[in-house]
Amino acid sequence: MEKKAVLKKRSAEETKSILAIYDEEVSAxxxxxxxxxxxxxxxxxxxxxxxxRSKRYLKLPEHxxxxxxxxxxxxxxxxxxxxxxxxxxxxILVLATGSNIxxxxxxxxxxxxxxxxxxxx
Numbered sequence: 001m002e003k004k005a006v007l008k009k010r011s012a013e014e015t016k017s018i019l020a021i022y023d024e025e026v027s028a029x030x031x032x033x034x035x036x037x038x039x040x041x042x043x044x045x046x047x048x049x050x051x052x053r054s055k056r057y058l059k060l061p062e063h064x065x066x067x068x069x070x071x072x073x074x075x076x077x078x079x080x081x082x083x084x085x086x087x088x089x090x091x092i093l094v095l096a097t098g099s100n101i102x103x104x105x106x107x108x109x110x111x112x113x114x115x116x117x118x119x120x121x
Contacts, residue, residue: 003040007049008049013056018046025039026039069086082097084101
């Protein structure tokens with residue numbers, strides 16, 4: 001398979017970083033002297049690889065209120081509800097399972113963390 005096609009395919013299918021995928025393919029190509037000098041440059045492949053990857057994922061909304069959570073992300077692989085509550089303005093999501101909530105109820109102390117700087121404005 002042509003190297004560009006391999007890079008595009010791996011970008012769309014794998015969760016490794018684009019640079020890591022590129023580096024792996026360059027290393028593999030350098031082992032074969034006949035293909036070493038014919039590998040596309042990263043700066044020429046980068047946007048193509050990111051473009052192929054972006055087709056796999058949903059676009060981020062401009063505002064939180066526009067966020068639609070697909071059904072696949074509302075439940076666990078075992079079929080248990082994971083999105084327990086969502087505010088009307090979509091500012092607050094409660095992500096947990098019923099069994100997780102019951103486990104937390106048995107504990108005296110909770111430690112919390114948040115990644116609030118990464119949400120859309």
